Amino acid sequence: MDTYLTIHSPKSNDAGQYSFEVSNAVGPVTKSIHLSVPSVSIIEVPEVIVGNPIITVPTIQSCPTPVSAMWQKNNRHNIEEFERLDINDAKYFGSSDDPDDPRLVMQKVTQEDALYYRLIVSNGIGQSASNNIYLKLIGGVPSLYVHHETHIMEKSVTLVCEMTVPINSPTVSDVFWTKDGRKIDITGSGGKYSGGSIVNPSLSIKMVNSNDEEMYQCCASNSVGEMCSEKIYLGPPRIEFNSPDFDASPKRVTYIATIKSIPVALNAEWKVKQDRNDRFQVIDMHDPLYKGSVIALPRPKLVVNKHKAEQVESFQLEVFNFIASSRRNTQDIVVDSHDAVINKEIPVPLMKFYSK
Structure with a gap:
């Protein structure tokens, strides 16, 4: 004996539990079936290494049979809002929204994929959403x-x-x-x-x-x-001067430079010229006028023990490395190996010192 109940195009008001009872001389037997919206669950995804693939397959229980499925991801700017995920995007190649076999595939996850995901499944009774799963990514660039x-x-x-x-x-x-x-x-x-x-x-x-x-x-x-x-x-060495140290008695001025250079500076030379129109000449470090001066890198020091009225632009430091040399005047005129010149005003303390 075939006995059945047919519900054509079930709707939300058809939801509920249906029971069928059969009896004979021994007694009755009852079977029940529940019509409702689908039940959808997704197993939480473990940590995923950035750059690796991932496949997510849900579990669906539905009576009546589901008629549609849709993958969603949360809006990046609002975690509470979800939007449809375009499985036709090459990023999701292999994904499916077939209600009989939905799956979400990412061939190569990136930092931008660290979002919440869910699946919406519908049947004749209605629709329901799966639990939200968060794609937690680990790893990074060197x-x-x-x-x-x-x-x-x-x-x-x-x-x-x-x-x-x-x-x-x-x-x-x-x-x-x-x-x-x-x-x-x-x-x-x-x-x-x-x-x-x-x-x-x-x-x-x-x-x-x-x-x-x-x-x-x-x-x-x-x-x-x-x-x-x-x-x-x-490139060529870079020369930086500290503020000059003035000693009014016995009329002495000290210049200390800091050298920054890649490759390292090989040597340095303090130079002097006696007249504005002369060329700079290398200073004799043994001259009493410059007693206390050193050319040790990276902090060469020039000590000028004043014996006569040297001009403030009379001194220069030149530093060499494998690339080229750089020169800088103590009055803060920079002259590098490409003949670039930057003029700055003579410091007032130095002018006063030499005017005595």
Whole structure:
């Protein structure tokens, strides 16, 4: 005997429990079925490494059979608002909104995917939403710290790149250096450059000269993305003067300079000229007039024990490295190896000192 109940196009008012009872001489048997909106659940996703794929498959219980499904993600600016997820986007290739087999696939998760997701399923009775799952991502791009080492005897410089990768991050896939924003061809450099690899990210530059003056930067990447270090400048030394120290008795002035240089400065020379139109000449450090002066780097010092009325623009410091030399006058006129001149006013204390 076939006995059944047919409900055509069930609606919300058809929801409820339906029971069927059969009896014979022994007794009755009852079976029940419940018509309601779908029950949808998604297992919480564990931590996912950035750059890895992920597949999410829900569990659906529904009577009547579901007729539609829709994946949603929360609005980035409002966690309480959800919007439809476009599974036709290449990012979600392999995903499905088929109510018989819905699934969410991400081939390569990125930091932007760290959102809440859910599935909306509908049947004739109505619709319901799954629990919200949060995609928690771990891992990141490499961190890079750069500094330099100068090898004076070899006339070479190593731009040291210390690279660290966050725990549970994808391995580094590429390391390279740029010079003035252009990628350096290490293998095609004829031995000029070496290093700059995953195994040895530091860059060595042989026979450093004026042609090597430029900004250098180390970059590394993994499946998460790319990170570049701070830029490091190879160029002529930079000279900075402290404020002059004036001693009215016995009329002495002291200049102390700070040298900053990559590659390191090799030597320095204090110079003097006796007349405004003369050329600067290297000072004899043994001259009593300059007793107490030193050319030790990186803090050369000039002591002028006043014996006559030297002009304030009479002294100059010149510092050398493998790239070029830089010169700076004690009156704060800068003259570098490219003949650039920057004029500044003579400090008032120094004018008063020399006017005595």
